[in-house]
Structures are given as structure tokens and as C-alpha cells.
Amino acid sequence: MIREMTISDLEGIQILQDEELKSNWSETLYKQELLDFNTIAFVLILDDQLVGFVLGKMLVDSSDLYQIVISKNAQGKGLGTLLLQAYWDEVIKRGGNASILEVNSKHKEVIAFYTKFGFKQLYIRRHYYGRNRDAIIMKKEGDVC
Numbered sequence: 001m002i003r004e005m006t007i008s009d010l011e012g013i014q015i016l017q018d019e020e021l022k023s024n025w026s027e028t029l030y031k032q033e034l035l036d037f038n039t040i041a042f043v044l045i046l047d048d049q050l051v052g053f054v055l056g057k058m059l060v061d062s063s064d065l066y067q068i069v070i071s072k073n074a075q076g077k078g079l080g081t082l083l084l085q086a087y088w089d090e091v092i093k094r095g096g097n098a099s100i101l102e103v104n105s106k107h108k109e110v111i112a113f114y115t116k117f118g119f120k121q122l123y124i125r126r127h128y129y130g131r132n133r134d135a136i137i138m139k140k141e142g143d144v145c
Contacts, residue, residue: 002086005041005053007034012050013043020069033057033066040090044070044083052079054087062098063091084117088140098141105134114138 005013014027033039033055040063044052052070056063065087070080091099101119103110119138128135 001045002042002083003045005034005043005055007031009043009050009053010034013053016050016053016069016071017067020071021067023067025067030055040087040094042083042086042090044074044079046074046079052083054083056087056091056099058091058094058096061096062100063087063096065099065101080113081117088117098139100137100139102128102135102137104129105136111136111138114140118142 010027010030013030017023017025034041036057038058039055040058041055042053043050051074052068054065054068056065056067068080068084068087070083088099091097099119100122101114102125103114105111105124115138117140119140122137122139125135125137127133
């Protein structure tokens with residue numbers, strides 16, 4: 001089941017992002033995002049367990065996709081695509097026609113996932129994550145997927 005993320009999901013979100021993303025997002029930051037009406041955030045629940053989430057923000061007629069995570073044991077089942085489709089549908093519903101994201105260039109499987117969904121590379125930010133660790137900026141436009 002995919003549903004909108006709520007404050008009560010934050011403990012599970014934090015655990016999942018710590019395990020899978022290892023990013024520096026705090027529970028406070030997630031809470032601030034959820035309080036912003038421009039935020040788009042969904043969770044994926046299977047067997048009463050939070051196994052994925054997607055988070056981004058609308059910026060006029062496009063969105064910035066911040067994070068999408070599926071737990072390791074739930075990967076490879078098309079769930080990431082379902083979650084990303086829910087996000088994209090909400091972008092369109094809110095009047096958007098594009099979404100932009102950044103991804104570490106060494107994450108080839110993640111880049112392939114986004115490419116399959118219709119994202120195209122715009123440019124590379126050299127050394128964005130540190131020496132020889134580049135960020136690829138990708139964009140999806142229109143309603144094609």
C-alpha cells in the first residue's frame with residue numbers, strides 16, 4: 001500500500017534512511033519537510049512494515065526529487081517504480097511537468113532505474129561528493145513513463 005507520509009512514519013523513515021541511504025537527514029529535517037505544503041512524500045507499507053518512501057518538493061511547475069528508498073529485502077520487485085510513479089502522478093496533479101534529481105555517478109543501478117522511468121542526464125557536477133565523486137543531475141519532463 002502506498003499512502004502519504006505522516007509525522008508518525010518518521011521513526012521508520014529514519015531507520016530506513018540510516019540503513020539504506022546513510023544520509024545526514026535528521027528526523028527534524030524530515031519533520032520540517034512534512035510541514036511544508038510544497039512537499040510530496042509517500043510511504044510504501046507491506047505486511048504492516050514501512051519498506052520504502054519517496055520525498056521531494058514542488059517548485060512552481062516542477063519538482064526536486066530528494067530521496068527514494070526501498071529496503072534491501074523489498075528491492076527487485078518493481079516497488080521502487082510504483083513509489084516513483086505515485087510521486088510523479090502527484091507532481092502532475094499539482095500542475096507540474098518536470099522533476100529534477102541528483103544521483104552519485106557511481107550508483108549505476110540507480111541511474112539505470114531513473115533512466116528507465118524517463119529521466120535524462122542534464123549535466124555532471126564534478127567532485128560534488130568529494131574528490132572523484134561526481135553527481136549526475138537528471139530531469140524528467142512530460143507525462144511519459
